[in-house]
Amino acid sequence: MQRSIERALEVLAGGCDSPVRSGWSAGLPMFVQASAAGAYAYDESGRRYIDYVMAYGPLLFGHTHPELVTGLDSLAEHGLVWGTTHGEEIRLAERIRAYLPSMQRLRFVTTGTEAMMSAVRVARAFTGRSRILKFAGNYHGHFDPALIDAGASAGAGGGGIPQSVRADVLVARYNDLASVDELLEGDETGLAAIMVEPIGANMGLVQPADGFLEGLLQRARRAGALLIFDEVITWLRFGLRGAQDRTPVVPDLTALGKIMGGGLPIAAFGGRRDAMAVLAPEGETFTGGTHGGNPFCVGMAHRVLDVLEAHPEYYAYMDGLARRLAAGFREIFTRRGLPYTVVQQESVVDFKFRAGTPAQNYDDACSADRTAFARYCKAMLERGVLLAPSQNEVMFLSTAHTAQDVDETLAAAEFALGAAATRNDLRAQ
């Protein structure tokens, strides 16, 4: 692994394609992966790790669900990319709209970044305004305005982002409508959009407080701006109808990605018919790309929906496993007198190295003990459990994980939490 890290550092910028993977934010060595199967990642020595990174969210079925990875020739036999509109993408759009009726019209792109970037462009074109309000600790990809005070992949500073971009971005506190009002006071007329993760998953797992999303919609309406839900993580992670099925709030625009491609790069954005009408050729706003609606990826997205429709029991299975994991962590914390709070929603489990109630916003998330987390994460790796090397990330379970994996993980955590114990932990008791 050491040799690969050296080679990576020599030829890949920073040794990686995405900084969080490098382990840099937690001061951990980079994990170099050789293969994967089911719930497991394997390093170059062939050692097996129970994988809770799950590629940062897309792998709802683990790495190699047979219904996704077999018969791929049949997806390829009519060609891989066409550059034309085709029946299967129309059918995919119809299937998505049946689950997410707020997406009256949509367009396919390649990544979640592109989906959110395009949604923002639509909002700006539709409103004729440029300002965006976002939340510290939400992550929407790596286009310029999204990176300001982002969660998960943040921490790199703001290199390459012009001041002029910053001038158009307001950053509020998640779950804090007063902070939204403060930023908008006397300045609503320039607002194009409010963009939000309807369930936060990039500063740990953070639930929207009662009335928060409703409050955002009211404020967007009052300002004449659009509300954009970033469901890149939440759609399909939290059911076929996503986070928007759990709130009366209907977003104007939505971005999708990650799980919908089953491991292949496909994403989508869409929403109100009148807003989407700004896009060329109907309107004067351009989004487009060589791989938009790529038939191979579209074929995989159909498979993902096919699997979920054929296996409605999958969500309850993952929820059961995640409950077992969360209960196990709680039991260990109680026994060891550790003050951490475990949060779990369906297949997502999370805790921070901080005392008190679950994090409500990025300030809370950032108050966690980074050193204790780094020790814990390293010790978990030594015990064969792969966690994302950043405390802003969460643990993703999949249909491939088993109760035995969960129990092995808890045994590893018992050891790792001993290794992570710091004087801070003791003071917090």
Ligand SMILES: Cc1ncc(COP(=O)(O)O)c(C=O)c1O
């Ligand atoms: C909520 C959310 N939105 C957007 C993105 C960007 O997606 P991608 O990495 O596919 O560009 C991410 C990626 O982690 C995300 O978590």
